[in-house]
Amino acid sequence: MANLSIGELAKQTHTKVETIRYYERIGLLPEPVRTAGNYRSYDDVQLGRLSFVRRARDLGFSLDQVRELLDLADQRDRSCEAVDTIARQHLVEVERKIADLTALRDELSDVIGRCRRGTVADCRIIETLAPSAV
Amino acid sequence: MANLSIGELAKQTHTKVETIRYYERIGLLPEPVRTAGNYRSYDDVQLGRLSFVRRARDLGFSLDQVRELLDLADQRDRSCEAVDTIARQHLVEVERKIADLTALRDELSDVIGRCRRGTVADCRIIETLAPSAV
DNA sequence: TATGGACCCTATAGTCACTACAGGGTCAAG
DNA sequence: CTTGACCCTGTAGTGACTATAGGGTCCATA
Numbered sequence: 001m002a003n004l005s006i007g008e009l010a011k012q013t014h015t016k017v018e019t020i021r022y023y024e025r026i027g028l029l030p031e032p033v034r035t036a037g038n039y040r041s042y043d044d045v046q047l048g049r050l051s052f053v054r055r056a057r058d059l060g061f062s063l064d065q066v067r068e069l070l071d072l073a074d075q076r077d078r079s080c081e082a083v084d085t086i087a088r089q090h091l092v093e094v095e096r097k098i099a100d101l102t103a104l105r106d107e108l109s110d111v112i113g114r115c116r117r118g119t120v121a122d123c124r125i126i127e128t129l130a131p132s133a134v
Numbered sequence: 135m136a137n138l139s140i141g142e143l144a145k146q147t148h149t150k151v152e153t154i155r156y157y158e159r160i161g162l163l164p165e166p167v168r169t170a171g172n173y174r175s176y177d178d179v180q181l182g183r184l185s186f187v188r189r190a191r192d193l194g195f196s197l198d199q200v201r202e203l204l205d206l207a208d209q210r211d212r213s214c215e216a217v218d219t220i221a222r223q224h225l226v227e228v229e230r231k232i233a234d235l236t237a238l239r240d241e242l243s244d245v246i247g248r249c250r251r252g253t254v255a256d257c258r259i260i261e262t263l264a265p266s267a268v
Numbered sequence: 269t270a271t272g273g274a275c276c277c278t279a280t281a282g283t284c285a286c287t288a289c290a291g292g293g294t295c296a297a298g
Numbered sequence: 299c300t301t302g303a304c305c306c307t308g309t310a311g312t313g314a315c316t317a318t319a320g321g322g323t324c325c326a327t328a
Contacts, residue, residue: 084249108225
């Protein structure tokens with residue numbers, strides 16, 4: 001049993017104190033018990049829940065999607081299909097972004113190379129990221 | 135020469151009309167010429183510029199960074215050192231993003247693999263995303 | 269016992285990058 | 299000459315925080 005203050009919880013989950021209070025305000029985290037001095041007091045269940053939220057956010061899930069995932073985790077007899085669908089959508093998007101960024105990286109390297117050779121004039125950054133066929 | 139209305143430009147760049155006006159308001163896009171009826175009228179240069187902005191935004195660059203990249207492409211007579219410095223900074227960031235997204239992709243693939251043909255009870259997405267060792 | 273500083277509280281406003289009205293004007297088709 | 303799709307300006311709302319003001323709590327040290 002942990003009994004963490006909001007600051008300790010923040011430290012352990014790499015979250016700002018304000019963000020935790022914000023999550024509570026929007027109903028993503030339940031209201032914790034309070035100490036005599038009106039301080040919030042958290043246990044390991046809350047710690048796990050917040051860890052999950054933070055990690056999911058870091059992976060690009062919206063707060064609404066996080067809420068959905070939390071609901072799914074609470075109802076453990078349900079099919080995993082919804083989780084799979086959300087993850088699958090993200091995977092497609094992530095792979096497209098990797099491809100785009102790789103193209104941009106190559107172009108930036110090229111610009112740097114050309115710069116070294118003193119021919120800045122034909123910079124093709126715009127052409128790389130804004131192909132005529134949009 | 136295209137001579138696009140704001141709606142046509144929006145369609146071609148997969149942008150909302152309001153967003154285009156917003157970009158103009160904050161000075162990211164130049165004010166276009168107006169028709170007799172005070173409608174905005176765009177050409178292919180604007181089209182290319184907006185395409186670039188959208189693509190760069192999608193890749194996770196902030197509007198301020200997009201502004202910098204646009205300057206990089208615009209001011210071709212800049213000194214080599216200035217161009218090199220900006221390009222180099224962006225290259226570092228782009229490479230970090232590629233690494234992050236690659237890790238994310240692997241994790242999502244893993245989640246999808248676990249979810250396949252299981253129930254939430256078997257699906258370990260929660261454990262994956264909220265490991266006890268935070 | 270007093271006090272200083274680290275921590276906590278609420279409430280509100282600000283940020284970024286849009287997005288959505290409200291209330292009106294323009295324009296081509298029928 | 300009206301209908302409906304499109305455009306205009308201006309302002310307010312959204313998501314997900316982040317910061318600030320103005321105060322209360324806790325506890326180690328003088």
